[in-house]
Amino acid sequence: MTTAPILEVRDLVKEYPAATAVAGISFSVPEGICFGLLGPNGAGKTTTIEIMEGILPQTSGEVRFRGEPLGARFREAAGILFQKTALQDFLTVRQCIALFRGLYSHGLDVEQVIRLCALEKLASRDARKLSGGQQQRLLLAIALVNDPAVLFLDEPTTGLDPQARRNFWELVQSIKAQRKTIILTTHYMEEAELLCDEIVILDRGRIVAQGPPRQLLREHFAEVLLELPRHEFPQRARELPLKILDASDRVEITTDDLEGTLRTLLAAQVPLHNLRIRPANLEDLFLDLTGTELRP
Amino acid sequence: MRRLWSVLHARNLEFLRDRGTLIFTLLLPVMLVIGMGFVFGGPERPLFKVGVLTEHIDKKTHPFLGERYVDFVPEPVATTALHKLTHQQIDLLVDLESRPARYWVNTDSPKGYIVEKLLLATDPAAQRQPVTGAALRYVDWLFPGILGMNMMFSCLFGVGYVVLRYRKSGFLKRLHATPLTAFEFLSAQVLSRLLLILVVTAILYAGISAIIGFHNAGNMALLILLAVIGALSMIALGLTVAARFSSEELVGGLLNVLTWPMMLLSGIWFSLEGSPRWVQWVAHIFPLTHLLDAARAVMLDGAGIVQIAPNLLFLAAMTLVLLAFGAWSFRWRID
Numbered sequence: 001m002t003t004a005p006i007l008e009v010r011d012l013v014k015e016y017p018a019a020t021a022v023a024g025i026s027f028s029v030p031e032g033i034c035f036g037l038l039g040p041n042g043a044g045k046t047t048t049i050e051i052m053e054g055i056l057p058q059t060s061g062e063v064r065f066r067g068e069p070l071g072a073r074f075r076e077a078a079g080i081l082f083q084k085t086a087l088q089d090f091l092t093v094r095q096c097i098a099l100f101r102g103l104y105s106h107g108l109d110v111e112q113v114i115r116l117c118a119l120e121k122l123a124s125r126d127a128r129k130l131s132g133g134q135q136q137r138l139l140l141a142i143a144l145v146n147d148p149a150v151l152f153l154d155e156p157t158t159g160l161d162p163q164a165r166r167n168f169w170e171l172v173q174s175i176k177a178q179r180k181t182i183i184l185t186t187h188y189m190e191e192a193e194l195l196c197d198e199i200v201i202l203d204r205g206r207i208v209a210q211g212p213p214r215q216l217l218r219e220h221f222a223e224v225l226l227e228l229p230r231h232e233f234p235q236r237a238r239e240l241p242l243k244i245l246d247a248s249d250r251v252e253i254t255t256d257d258l259e260g261t262l263r264t265l266l267a268a269q270v271p272l273h274n275l276r277i278r279p280a281n282l283e284d285l286f287l288d289l290t291g292t293e294l295r296p
Numbered sequence: 297m298r299r300l301w302s303v304l305h306a307r308n309l310e311f312l313r314d315r316g317t318l319i320f321t322l323l324l325p326v327m328l329v330i331g332m333g334f335v336f337g338g339p340e341r342p343l344f345k346v347g348v349l350t351e352h353i354d355k356k357t358h359p360f361l362g363e364r365y366v367d368f369v370p371e372p373v374a375t376t377a378l379h380k381l382t383h384q385q386i387d388l389l390v391d392l393e394s395r396p397a398r399y400w401v402n403t404d405s406p407k408g409y410i411v412e413k414l415l416l417a418t419d420p421a422a423q424r425q426p427v428t429g430a431a432l433r434y435v436d437w438l439f440p441g442i443l444g445m446n447m448m449f450s451c452l453f454g455v456g457y458v459v460l461r462y463r464k465s466g467f468l469k470r471l472h473a474t475p476l477t478a479f480e481f482l483s484a485q486v487l488s489r490l491l492l493i494l495v496v497t498a499i500l501y502a503g504i505s506a507i508i509g510f511h512n513a514g515n516m517a518l519l520i521l522l523a524v525i526g527a528l529s530m531i532a533l534g535l536t537v538a539a540r541f542s543s544e545e546l547v548g549g550l551l552n553v554l555t556w557p558m559m560l561l562s563g564i565w566f567s568l569e570g571s572p573r574w575v576q577w578v579a580h581i582f583p584l585t586h587l588l589d590a591a592r593a594v595m596l597d598g599a600g601i602v603q604i605a606p607n608l609l610f611l612a613a614m615t616l617v618l619l620a621f622g623a624w625s626f627r628w629r630i631d
Contacts, residue, residue: 053473054473055469055472055473055628055629072475075473075474075475076475078473080470080473082466082469082470082473084466085466085467085469085470086465086466086467086470087467087470088462088467100474103471103474103475103476104474104475105475142470
C-alpha cells in the first residue's frame, strides 16, 4: 500500500566551511510509518534530521511537509526529541510539560501526556533529579504535548541501560500504533530493526541504501552468516573462495550455500567447534555498506 | 604538579582559542586606561564651583573671576542656578554684572562659607542673598543613584547570563523547535525581569527611605513609569549583548564594558556638572544617565512629566531599537 508522503527531502545539501555534511540526498517519508536514518558517526544523520526539523538551514535543496515548505504549520505539527536537551532549572516534571504545552495552540492535556509516558509517580519531582531513562521519558512527553503528526527522535536511547531502552521502545511502539509518523536516528541496529518500517543508510553525506529493512537484507545478503572467533581462524583460510569479513573479535562469512561452505572450511582444517550460524541482520548490512574502519 | 599543569595548559588553550574573549580581554584594560585618563586626567580639579549669572564668562570683568582653584560655570537662567545652589551642586552663585555685585550663598554649605570669604576679599561691597529652604543632603542625592545602579546590574547581568546559559545548555535550541518566536521569547524574558526589578526596587525604595528619612518631592506614579521604562531600556541592552554570543567570558566582558562607564559617568556617585562637554555628551548615551537625571528631577525637585519627557522618550526609543536589534540578531543555538 502506498501512502502520500508526509515529508519529502529533495536534493538536500548542507555545506560547512570545512566539510560537506549532506551531499544532495532525496527521499520521502510516507505518513504513519517509523522511518530510520542510520549511518556511522559523521555520516550526516543529525544534520539531515535537524534540517528536516526546521532548526538548521540547508545550503540548497528543500524539505516539504505535506507538500509545503516547512513553516508555522509544520512547527505546530512536529514533536522533537533531541540527542541532548537541557530543561529550565527548578521546574518539576509536570511544570516542564506544561511549559511546552503552552507553546502550542493545540495538543494533549498535560495529565494525559504524563500518563502516556508513565510519569505519574515522577510528576512532582524536580526534573533535574531524574535518571537517564526517566529523563528520556520526560523529553518524549514534551515531544508529544502537541499531539504531533510527525515525531523526530534523534538517538533517543543513547546512554540508557538495557531495561530503560526496552521500556522506551515499548513507548515508541505504542505511539507507532496510533499511526504517528516517526523519524528515528539511532546507532543501535537492534532498535532500528525493531521499530523502523523503512530505513535510509547514510555514509559521508550520501544515501547508500534505502528501503524496508527486510527487503534490504534480502537484497544485500545471502540467507545465513557464519561467525568464527578471529584468533581461531587460520591465516591460510583467508585465501579460500569465501566472502570473509573481519568484525572486531570474530570473522564473518556470508553464504547462500551453507553445506558447501562448511565442507570448504573443514577441508581447510578450520576449527569449527566455536562456529555460530545465524541469519544476517541490520548490523551486518550496516557494516557491509559503511565498512568497519573507525571514522575520524 | 603534573595534573595542575595539564589543567592549566588546557584552560589556557581554551582561552586563547576563544578569539572574541581574547581580543576583548586585551582591549578592556586599554579602554579603561584611556577612559580614566580622559575623565580624571588633566590639570588638578578646582576646589569650588561658582555659578555666574551670565551667558559667557569674561575673566577680566571682575577680580573674583581670577581666583585660583575655583571653577566658574556660566548660569544663564537664574531659577535653575538657584535650584542648584539649594542642592549644593554649586557652592556660590554670583551676579557680577549688577552694581554692586550680588551673590547667593547656601548657608548650610561649608564650601559656600569658604568661597564666600574669597569673594568678599576681592569685592567687600558685594550684597549677600542667603538661600532659604532645606539643603539637599548628599544621601538624598545619592539615593536615586543607588536604586539605578542596582537596577542596572540586575537588568544587564541577570538577563544576559540567563540567556547565555539557556543557549549553552541547549534549552534555546529545544525552544526553537516549537512555534515560539525570538520576539516572544525575548519579551517573556523582559517582562519576567521587569517584574522582579520593580518588586526589588520598591522594597529598596521603601527600606532606604525609612532609614534615611527621604521624602519624594514628585509624583509616585510618574516615578513608577520612569522605573518601568528605565528598567526596560537596560534589560533590552542586556538582551542585545547576549543575543548571539556563547562565551561567558566574552559576554561578561561586554557587560563590564557597559557597566563601568555607566558607574563612572552616569552620575551615580557624583555630578558631572563642570566636567568637559564631551564627557557629558558621552554620558548621555547611557540609559542610566537619563534614568538618574529624570529620577532626581522627580524625587528631589518634584518635576512633572513634561520636564522629564526628553529622558522618557530617549529611554523608550532606546528600548524599542535595542529589542528590535536583539530579536534580529538573536541566535537560538551555538553557531
